[in-house]
Amino acid sequence: MRRRHLAVLAACVSGVLVTFTLxxxxxxxxxxxxxxxxxxxxxxxxAGNPEHxxxxxxxxxxxxxxxxxxxxxxxxxxxxxLDAGPMxxxxxxxxxxxxxxxxxxxxxxxxxxxxxxxxxxxxWNHVYALDAVTGREIWSAxxxxxxxxxxxxxxxxxxxxxxxxxxxxxxxLNYASGARVTRGMGFGAVSAFDEKTxxxxxxxxxxxxxxxxxxxxxxxxxxxxxxxxMYAVDATTGTQVxxxxxxxxNSMSSANYWHDPATGRDLVVxxxxxxxxxxxxxxxxxxxxxxxxxxxxxNTGMGDNSPTVDSRTGLVFQNTVVxxxxxTNTSDLGLFAVDAHTGAVRWETKLGRGPSPLAYKAAISMVxxxxxYVGNPATGHTTALNEQTGAVLWETDxxxxxxxxxxxxIQNRGGPTLYRGVLYQAAGAYLFAxxxxxxxxxxxINGGGRFGIVNPVxxxxxxxxxxxxxxxxxxxxxxxxxxWATHQPGDxx
Amino acid sequence: MRRRHLAVLAACVSGVLVTFTLxxxxxxxxxxxxxxxxxxxxxxxxAGNPEHxxxxxxxxxxxxxxxxxxxxxxxxxxxxxLDAGPMxxxxxxxxxxxxxxxxxxxxxxxxxxxxxxxxxxxxWNHVYALDAVTGREIWSAxxxxxxxxxxxxxxxxxxxxxxxxxxxxxxxLNYASGARVTRGMGFGAVSAFDEKTxxxxxxxxxxxxxxxxxxxxxxxxxxxxxxxxMYAVDATTGTQVxxxxxxxxNSMSSANYWHDPATGRDLVVxxxxxxxxxxxxxxxxxxxxxxxxxxxxxNTGMGDNSPTVDSRTGLVFQNTVVxxxxxTNTSDLGLFAVDAHTGAVRWETKLGRGPSPLAYKAAISMVxxxxxYVGNPATGHTTALNEQTGAVLWETDxxxxxxxxxxxxIQNRGGPTLYRGVLYQAAGAYLFAxxxxxxxxxxxINGGGRFGIVNPVxxxxxxxxxxxxxxxxxxxxxxxxxxWATHQPGDxx
Numbered sequence: 014m015r016r017r018h019l020a021v022l023a024a025c026v027s028g029v030l031v032t033f034t035l036x037x038x039x040x041x042x043x044x045x046x047x048x049x050x051x052x053x054x055x056x057x058x059x060a061g062n063p064e065h066x067x068x069x070x071x072x073x074x075x076x077x078x079x080x081x082x083x084x085x086x087x088x089x090x091x092x093x094x095l096d097a098g099p100m101x102x103x104x105x106x107x108x109x110x111x112x113x114x115x116x117x118x119x120x121x122x123x124x125x126x127x128x129x130x131x132x133x134x135x136x137w138n139h140v141y142a143l144d145a146v147t148g149r150e151i152w153s154a155x156x157x158x159x160x161x162x163x164x165x166x167x168x169x170x171x172x173x174x175x176x177x178x179x180x181x182x183x184x185x186l187n188y189a190s191g192a193r194v195t196r197g198m199g200f201g202a203v204s205a206f207d208e209k210t211x212x213x214x215x216x217x218x219x220x221x222x223x224x225x226x227x228x229x230x231x232x233x234x235x236x237x238x239x240x241x242x243m244y245a246v247d248a249t250t251g252t253q254v255x256x257x258x259x260x261x262x263n264s265m266s267s268a269n270y271w272h273d274p275a276t277g278r279d280l281v282v283x284x285x286x287x288x289x290x291x292x293x294x295x296x297x298x299x300x301x302x303x304x305x306x307x308x309x310x311x312n313t314g315m316g317d318n319s320p321t322v323d324s325r326t327g328l329v330f331q332n333t334v335v336x337x338x339x340x341t342n343t344s345d346l347g348l349f350a351v352d353a354h355t356g357a358v359r360w361e362t363k364l365g366r367g368p369s370p371l372a373y374k375a376a377i378s379m380v381x382x383x384x385x386y387v388g389n390p391a392t393g394h395t396t397a398l399n400e401q402t403g404a405v406l407w408e409t410d411x412x413x414x415x416x417x418x419x420x421x422x423i424q425n426r427g428g429p430t431l432y433r434g435v436l437y438q439a440a441g442a443y444l445f446a447x448x449x450x451x452x453x454x455x456x457x458i459n460g461g462g463r464f465g466i467v468n469p470v471x472x473x474x475x476x477x478x479x480x481x482x483x484x485x486x487x488x489x490x491x492x493x494x495x496x497w498a499t500h501q502p503g504d505x506x
Numbered sequence: 507m508r509r510r511h512l513a514v515l516a517a518c519v520s521g522v523l524v525t526f527t528l529x530x531x532x533x534x535x536x537x538x539x540x541x542x543x544x545x546x547x548x549x550x551x552x553a554g555n556p557e558h559x560x561x562x563x564x565x566x567x568x569x570x571x572x573x574x575x576x577x578x579x580x581x582x583x584x585x586x587x588l589d590a591g592p593m594x595x596x597x598x599x600x601x602x603x604x605x606x607x608x609x610x611x612x613x614x615x616x617x618x619x620x621x622x623x624x625x626x627x628x629x630w631n632h633v634y635a636l637d638a639v640t641g642r643e644i645w646s647a648x649x650x651x652x653x654x655x656x657x658x659x660x661x662x663x664x665x666x667x668x669x670x671x672x673x674x675x676x677x678x679l680n681y682a683s684g685a686r687v688t689r690g691m692g693f694g695a696v697s698a699f700d701e702k703t704x705x706x707x708x709x710x711x712x713x714x715x716x717x718x719x720x721x722x723x724x725x726x727x728x729x730x731x732x733x734x735x736m737y738a739v740d741a742t743t744g745t746q747v748x749x750x751x752x753x754x755x756n757s758m759s760s761a762n763y764w765h766d767p768a769t770g771r772d773l774v775v776x777x778x779x780x781x782x783x784x785x786x787x788x789x790x791x792x793x794x795x796x797x798x799x800x801x802x803x804x805n806t807g808m809g810d811n812s813p814t815v816d817s818r819t820g821l822v823f824q825n826t827v828v829x830x831x832x833x834t835n836t837s838d839l840g841l842f843a844v845d846a847h848t849g850a851v852r853w854e855t856k857l858g859r860g861p862s863p864l865a866y867k868a869a870i871s872m873v874x875x876x877x878x879y880v881g882n883p884a885t886g887h888t889t890a891l892n893e894q895t896g897a898v899l900w901e902t903d904x905x906x907x908x909x910x911x912x913x914x915x916i917q918n919r920g921g922p923t924l925y926r927g928v929l930y931q932a933a934g935a936y937l938f939a940x941x942x943x944x945x946x947x948x949x950x951i952n953g954g955g956r957f958g959i960v961n962p963v964x965x966x967x968x969x970x971x972x973x974x975x976x977x978x979x980x981x982x983x984x985x986x987x988x989x990w991a992t993h994q995p996g997d998x999x
Contacts (some may be wrong), residue, residue, distance in 0.1 A: 091648065117651075117692045138631075155584065158610075179672015179691040182757075182806050189682040198672040198691075199610045264675075313675050 050129035051075020052145060052472055055167040059226040059267035060123070060428070060468045063322035065379040068432035069126065071473035076129075078146045082474035082489025085148030091118050091137045092483025095461035115465045116178055120479025121161040122226070122267075122377070123467035128208065131470075131477050132171060133485045134160035140173050141485065142211060145472070148487060152211030157200045162226030162267055165234070168248055170214060171206040172234055176222020178264070194287055196239035196262040197222025203234060205251060215251030219244070225319065226267035230279055230296060235270070237263040237283030243294045245281075255299035259292045261285040265466075267319035267377075270296065271327060271353040280353060282329055286316035291331050291351060303356025305329075307349050311337035314375070321378045321385070327353040328400055330378045330385050337369060344369040346389045348378065348396075350403060360403035367391030376466060377428040384449070386429040388440060393422040395429065395438060395445075397452060409452035411440050428468040430476075434502045435494060437471065439464035439478055446494035450503040456494035460486060474498075543622035544568020545638060545965055548660040552719040552760035553616070553921070553961045556815035558872040561925035562619065564966035569622075571639050575967035575982025578641030584611050584630045585976025588954035608958045609671055613972025614654040615719070615760075615870070616960035621701065624963075624970050625664060626978045627653035633666050634978065635704060638965070641980060645704030650693045655719030655760055658727070661741055663698040663707060665727055669715020671757070687780055689732035689755040690715025696727060698744060708744030712737070718812065719760035723772055723789060728763070730756040730776030736787045738774075748792035752785045754778040758959075760812035760870075763789065764820060764846040773846060775822055779809035784824050784844060796849025798822075800842050804830035807868070814871045814878070820846040821893055823871045823878050830862060837862040839882045841871065841889075843896060853896035860884030869959060870921040877942070879922040881933060886915040888922065888931060888938075890945060902945035904933050921961040923969075927995045928987060930964065932957035932971055939987035943996040949987035953979060967991075 051071040053061065060067045071080050086095070093114070115121060117136050125132040130151060131143045136159045142151040158175040165172040179198035180188075188194045201219040206212065221239025228235040233254055234246045239262045245254040266284035271293075273280065279296035289310040293302045306315065314334030321330040328350050335347040349361035368391060376388030384406060385398045393413075397406040411423045423441040430437045436449040442463055446456040462482035470477040474497075476488045490497040544564040546554065553560045564573050579588070586607070608614060610629050618625040623644060624636045629652045635644040651668040658665040672691035673681075681687045694712040699705065714732025721728040726747055727739045732755045738747040759777035764786075766773065772789035782803040786795045799808065807827030814823040821843050828840040842854035861884060869881030877899060878891045886906075890899040904916045916934040923930045929942040935956055939949040955975035963970040967990075969981045983990040 091650075113691075113693055157584075177670075177672065177691070178674070179670065180675065180678050181671070182673065182689075185673050185678050185681045185687070186805075188678045194678070196675075198606075198670070200606055312679075 050145065051079070052126050052129055054128055055229070056125045056127045056163070056165055057167055057229040058165070058269060059163045059319055060377070060379070061126070061470065063269050063271065063324050064381060065321045065377060065428060065468055066381050067430050067468050067470040069472045070433070075473060076146060079475045080473035082491050083146055083487050084489055084492070085487045087141070087143050087148045087150065087485040089119065089133070089135045089137060089141065089483040089485065090139055093118065093462065095482065095484060115481045116161070119481040119483040120485060121465055121481065122163060124470055124477050124479045124485060125164045125166060126470050126472050126477060127166040131485060132164035132166060133479045134162055134164055134173055135483065136161055137483065140164060140171065140206060142171070143485060148485070154206050154211040154213065156204060157202055157216070158222070159224060161224040161265065165227050165229050166208060167229040169208050170248065171208050172227050172229065172248070173204050173206065174223035174225055174227055174236060175204060176201045176224040176239055178222070193241070194262055195221045195241070196264055201239060203227055203236065203246065217246050217251045217253070221262060225263060225265050225283070228268040228270050228281060230270055233296070235281040235296060236268045237266060237285065237292070239263055241285060243281060243283065243292065243299060245296065245299055257294050257299035257301060259285060259294070259301060261287045261290070262316060264313045264317040265319070266316050269320045269322045271322045271329065272324065273327070273354070282320045282322065284315045284318055284320060284331055286313045289315040289333070291315065291320055291329065293353070293356065305351040305356050305358050307333065307335065307347050307358060307361050309335045311335055311344050311369070318375050319377045321380050322353065323380045323400060326400065328359065329353050330380060330400070332364070332375050332378060332387060334369065334375065335363070342369050343367060344391055346375055346391050348385065348387055348398065348403070350400065362398055362403040362405065364389045364396050365392040365394060376426050377468060379428050379430065379468060381431045386431070386436065388425040388427045388438065390424060390426045393425045395425060395447070395452065397449070407452035409447060409454065411445060414441060424463070426466045427464060428466070430469045430471050432471045433498065434500050435497055437469050437476060439467050439469055444476070444488065444493050446497065448502060448504070455496070455500065458493050460488065543638065544572070545619050545622055547621055548722070549618045549620045549656070549658055550660055550722040551658070551762060552656045552812055553870070553872070554619070554963065556762050556764065556817050557874060558814045558870060558921060558961055559874050560923050560961050560963040562965040568966060569639060572968045573966035575984050576639055576980050577982055577985070578980045580634070580636055580641045580643065580978040582612060582626070582628045582630060582634065582976040582978065583632055586611065586955065588975065588977060607956070608974045609654070612974040612976035613978060614958055614974065615656060617963055617970050617972045617978055618657045618659060619963050619965050619970060620659040624978060625657035625659060626972045627655055627657055627666055628976065629654055630976065633657060633664065633699060635664070636978060641978070647699050647704040647706065649697060650695055650709070651715070652717060654717040654758065658720050658722045659701060660722040662701050663741065664701050665720050665722065665741070666697050666699065667716040667718055667720055667729060668697060669694045669717040669732055671715070686734070687755055688714045688734070689757055694732060696720060696729065696739065710739050710744045710746070714755060718756060718758050718776070721761040721763050721774060723763060726789070728774040728789060729761045730759060730778065730785070732756055734778060736774060736776065736785065736792060738789065738792055750787050750792035750794060752778060752787070752794060754780045754783070755809060757806045757810040758812070759809050762813045762815045764815045764822065765817065766820070766847070775813045775815065777808045777811055777813060777824055779806045782808040782826070784808065784813055784822065786846070786849060798844045798849050798851050800826065800828065800840050800851060800854050802828045804828055804837050804862070811868050812870045814873050815846065816873045816893060819893065821852065822846050823873060823893070825857070825868050825871060825880060827862065827868065828856070835862050836860060837884060839868055839884055841878065841880055841891065841896070843893065855891055855896040855898065857882045857889050858885040858887060869919050870961060872921050872923065872961060874924045879924070879929065881918040881920045881931065883917060883919045886918045888918060888940070888945065890942070900945035902940060902947065904938060907934060917956070919959045920957060921959070923962045923964050925964045926991065927993050928990055930962050930969060932960050932962055937969070937981065937986050939990065941995060941997070948989070948993065951986050953981065
């Protein structure tokens with residue numbers, strides 16, 4: 014980490030505006046301020062770090078309230094009633110509403126914790142800054158299109174990718190004729206908002222949609238998007254630094270990065286569809302360094318999932334829907350590992366078949382201490398795998414719920430967070446605490462509404478989440494799992 | 507008209523809630539209240555009547571201010587600056603923004619005048635009720651998706667169709683494989699709002715989008731939509747009366763109706779794409795009565811335009827993009843007439859080739875006294891045709907405008923309104939007054955922003971319009987054309 018800090022200080026000396034972020038790159042756990050609330054000062058990538066383990070133990074002088082655990086609920090624009098029951102078609106009328114509410118109303122992929130605030134993006138064209146202790150709205154801003162990612166916070170600005178899931182009729186024709194397809198009907202843009210006021214400071218417009226989260230690195234914003242490009246934009250001015258046409262289109266694959274300690278080079282990685290590929294480009298100039306794929310990718314699976322990076326081992330993990338069977342309308346979920354140095358696929362493990370998930374599909378994986386954790390919407394299971402071999406260590410069925418006399422598999426699109434020896438995950442209406450060594454379910458509570466693709470953010474004794482029905486919530490860990498502070502991994506059976 | 511009034515009174519006697527609409531069916535000109543503002547009491551179809559001639563001479567006791575001409579501007583959510591210049595990409599950054607702003611921000615197809623109010627739908631998920639004299643907001647309501655039509659007002663409720671233009675990736679695949687295609691990614695619904703308060707009273711959800719305007723007839727709402735159906739819904743309760751699968755998908759073809767004086771039957775008519783057809787169903791039970799088409803329809807042309815009906819002659823007029831030439835990327839605009847009794851195409855006239863218009867394409871025609879009037883976005887011309895033969899009576903080039911040293915054809919997507927011997931039309935940033943006999947341009951003023959597919963609504967001495975940049979405006983006719991009150995058709999050359 015030392016080299017990075019020096020790099021930022023050098024930038025300050027040469028006159029570049031870096032007023033906030035003398036710490037906080039790379040592993041988010043070292044990004045705390047030296048005084049005040051104790052939340053990270055910056056949030057540079059989806060889930061707060063390349064590993065997607067969104068856990069932030071408070072420093073000694075951090076907020077005592079957050080350490081004990083705060084509890085609040087914030088209702089976004091157009092939120093559905095939390096207690097309406099698990100079947101949102103009862104509220105919205107149409108049988109496929111379940112698919113639509115994950116993309117049309119709420120917070121699609123969880124929240125951001127930075128500088129004493131929780132930031133959330135809403136599919137209902139909003140971004141919110143909330144007080145982390147009280148849940149009170151500090152500001153909200155209307156956005157030019159749907160906002161479906163984690164806000165990225167750095168340098169006094171909040172970066173929000175904007176777009177929508179639609180294809181124009183021109184692109185329907187393009188696909189049929191074998192021509193190139195762009196995703197996004199409405200405005201595609203990345204907007205930067207003033208962290209203090211919510212005022213839009215700049216907006217960078219593109220042809221395709223930019224719903225996934227962006228990456229902030231050293232004064233630039235990076236992202237892959239719906240017109241098949243990787244972009245680098247100056248974080249202060251919003252002007253383009255480079256754009257690389259990598260082909261296909263990105264749907265919801267948030268960019269990630271790998272810092273190569275041997276060469277000092279940063280790679281930016283994101284998934285694309287048609288052609289299906291995980292693509293890595295050089296952050297300096299955008300040239301393509303490698304691309305990787307697996308056989309039999311189905312639908313938009315590759316461009317709908319966000320890669321996870323183990324900064325220490327240089328392995329990149331991506332999952333995608335594979336092996337669609339038309340007769341049974343089932344698919345498998347393939348999780349694969351790519352060597353970030355070479356782009357070689359090291360292994361692929363099939364996580365289990367089930368009904369083909371519609372639309373935005375799979376949980377985003379998390380890697381910690383040599384183990385990859387991921388939810389599987391096709392089976393409802395959560396799986397832990399050896400990150401070097403892909404061998405399954407354990408697999409846990411998150412179970413079912415009942416509604417009006419019928420029983421349903423809990424929809425498992427969540428990515429876990431590992432904090433102080435306990436694995437936390439959201440799925441359906443529920444929050445789970447699991448033993449990370451065995452997968453044993455330690456506790457389960459009903460949070461209301463429905464959680465979509467979300468990695469819980471844990472700060473001190475508090476868990477922060479957004480849900481698909483338009484709520485941002487804070488839960489004390491003690492109400493979820495009373496033994497949270499003392500649990501020893503493996504002690505659960 | 508007598509028969510209809512009796513039917514409504516009968517409904518009252520049998521206990522059905524009909525408190526407002528004892529007058530006002532059919533030709534909107536007879537729908538004035540007997541006291542008060544003088545605006546129509548109901549607005550049952552796009553542009554206020556089947557002929558799409560949205561003109562309302564005030565009764566003797568109508569509003570003196572509206573008779574003299576009122577002037578105001580109402581700014582909708584997310585409106586763009588009116589004075590930003592004609593090229594909205596200067597505001598929004600991306601070269602194709604012009605196409606997107608007609609579908610993403612403002613009022614796509616004009617406004618509704620009823621009961622002292624101007625009602626406007628916004629692509630930015632809103633419906634507004636404004637005071638017709640002052641432009642002051644009386645209420646606004648957020649809608650579950652984009653609202654791109656004319657609000658229909660009857661029986662104390664305001665009916666708004668909702669949806670979006672996108673295709674899901676599933677539908678991209680469907681088209682490529684020859685399977686059925688549905689339009690609309692987000693929620694598709696028709697919502698009914700309380701005319702007094704804006705409270706949503708009911709919502710009828712569908713699989714596809716419902717952006718076009720609906721028709722109100724005798725206690726029911728009728729519309730064609732993005733899942734290829736014609737629907738009849740009870741206007742008071744929102745429950746389905748019938749649904750007919752007519753195939754294909756409707757994009758922006760607002761329903762119209764023809765009352766057959768010989769049989770007493772009402773037909774409901776709307777356009778669909780894939781297959782391309784203008785479809786008429788019986789309002790009573792939804793059975794298909796006829797369908798009509800012309801050769802070489804291009805893209806979604808047929809389902810993107812709204813049919814016009816001459817109630818007296820029983821002719822239905824529809825235009826569509828035809829004869830696409832790939833080499834030059836040009837198309838023609840075909841206007842055709844259908845005999846509403848038989849569904850036979852009586853004539854088709856090609857209105858002139860030009861650059862193929864993107865997305866939502868053509869002006870909605872208006873018929874008055876045996877003449878059909880229509881704008882042509884491919885050529886920028888407005889054309890008048892004999893409604894019985896399709897012979898062109900005159901054709902007027904609306905001219906060009908300059909912006910930053912370059913010259914552009916004025917985008918002509920407007921439908922005219924004929925009032926007291928003058929033809930009024932909006933195109934680009936401009937409002938035109940023309941002689942209806944010769945097409946001679948009598949006057950032209952710059953209204954700011956950009957007018958899209960809009961038929962001006964004229965009440966007394968005031969013109970009401972919505973524009974694509976998110977403004978609802980009232981213009982005194984005297985500021986547009988000082989001779990408006992005394993002009994004699996044909997006196998212009």
